[in-house]
Amino acid sequence: MTAFDAIGIASTGLTVHRKWLDAVSDNIANANTVKSMDDTAFQARYIEVQEGDGTSGVFVKADRYGSEEGRVTYQPDHPLADAEGYVRMPDIDLGAQMGDLIMAQRGYQANAAVVDRAKTAYEAALQIGRG
Numbered sequence: 056m057t058a059f060d061a062i063g064i065a066s067t068g069l070t071v072h073r074k075w076l077d078a079v080s081d082n083i084a085n086a087n088t089v090k091s092m093d094d095t096a097f098q099a100r101y102i103e104v105q106e107g108d109g110t111s112g113v114f115v116k117a118d119r120y121g122s123e124e125g126r127v128t129y130q131p132d133h134p135l136a137d138a139e140g141y142v143r144m145p146d147i148d149l150g151a152q153m154g155d156l157i158m159a160q161r162g163y164q165a166n167a168a169v170v171d172r173a174k175t176a177y178e179a180a181l182q183i184g185r186g
Contacts, residue, residue, distance in 0.1 A: 061173040067112025068166035074115050075102045075159040082145075082152050089128075090143040091135040096125020097145040099152075122146045 078100040085097040099121035106113050124146070131140030 059177075062170055064112040065166045065169035065173070067107065067114060069163060069170070071102070071104050071113050071115055072159050072163035072166060075104075076156070076163065078102050078118070079152055079156045079159055082147050083149065083156070085145060086147045086149050086152070088145055089130070089133060089135055090125070092127070092137045092141055092143060094143065095123040096143040097147075098123060099145060099147045 082099045085099075088097040090096055101119040101121070102115055103117045103119055104113055105116040125143045126146050127141050128144045129140050130136055130142050133142050136142050
């Protein structure tokens with residue numbers, strides 16, 4: 056492991072947490088998206104992460120998607136309601152998504168702090184070498 060591995064590993068963490076933030080943001084933004092019964096519900100997106108080999112960090116292994124069925128909700132006044140008054144809503148737990156949002160933000164912040172501290176340490180090492 057070299058001294059510059061810290062920035063490389065932290066940058067993979069930044070990328071993973073950014074993609075996680077993107078997925079959670081999409082899920083929260085579409086939590087109340089209504090579809091007709093003939094259509095599929097908005098599918099929540101979930102990120103699957105895998106560790107890399109040795110000191111290569113982490114990466115997104117796959118995007119997973121939630122149920123196409125969603126939740127069937129009775130809203131007879133909605134313009135997309137069928138003859139019986141039902142519409143499809145995404146099966147998204149807003150509370151769980153908010154928890155995921157906080158974890159993804161904290162992970163991103165932690166990885167950004169590692170990059171910043173490593174940069175400071177490298178600059179200090181260069182100053183020692185000049186002196």
